[in-house]
Amino acid sequence: MSEALYMDDSYLREFDAIVEKVSNEKFIVLDKTAFFPKGGGVEWDTGSMTRKKDGKKFEVVFTGKFDGKISHEVSGPGLGQGDEVHCAIDWERRYKLMRYHTGTHVLCGVLSRDYGLLVTGNQLTTEKGRVDLNMDTMNVDLLKEAFSKTNNLIEKDLPVDIYYKSRKEAEKDPTLFKLAIGFPHDIDTLRIVDIKDFDAQADGGCHVKSLKEIGRLVFQEAVNKGKQNRRVYFTVE
Ligand SMILES: [Zn+2]
Incomplete structure (x- = not known):
């Protein structure tokens, strides 16, 4: 598997890499990458790849994971195996997605801790966030209160740490899998x-x-989606 640089450094915006494989002329696998592939309900990174030997620039329009490998879809053909490229991710887009993603963790943490509500799905774009909640009856006041608690926590500016645990160790703590x-x-x-x-x-x-980098989560609306499912929309501002 190509090395996923964003795992250890979510703030890495530019990097050099080597083209390992090209499929159908425009699906590129690199030896390492900072481009986040669509996954976990979060949208993908876009950006560019510039070939070092001739300066030709290829736009990265989509990043996904196929057969366990991160694949970059570029706007046109031309890249070949072994090409050295300089890559840059669209930082404005990515940073927005990071704010949405961490913000969603805070919201889900509050919903679980204070209301015993479970999030069963989420979809995050640069425009809005959506979570599906396991909630018997719709309670908009409760949701609004949860958003206000979320923003109070964000104000506290708690640090976000990233580290690794063995599966065996992690499975002792089921709250890690909310x-x-x-x-x-x-x-x-x-x-x-x-x-x-x-x-x-x-x-x-x-x-x-x-x-604090998140900003503020703003509740937009909640709709019924099935018997136990309430779908909640919000923005990050
Ligand atoms: Zn997450």
């Missing part, structure tokens, strides 16, 4: 995203270093 929708169960080492003294989750995504 948000782990479809978390792969075939890996031995889990990456933990830990909002200090508040909430730790097994997670493979990109996060801000401290809560």
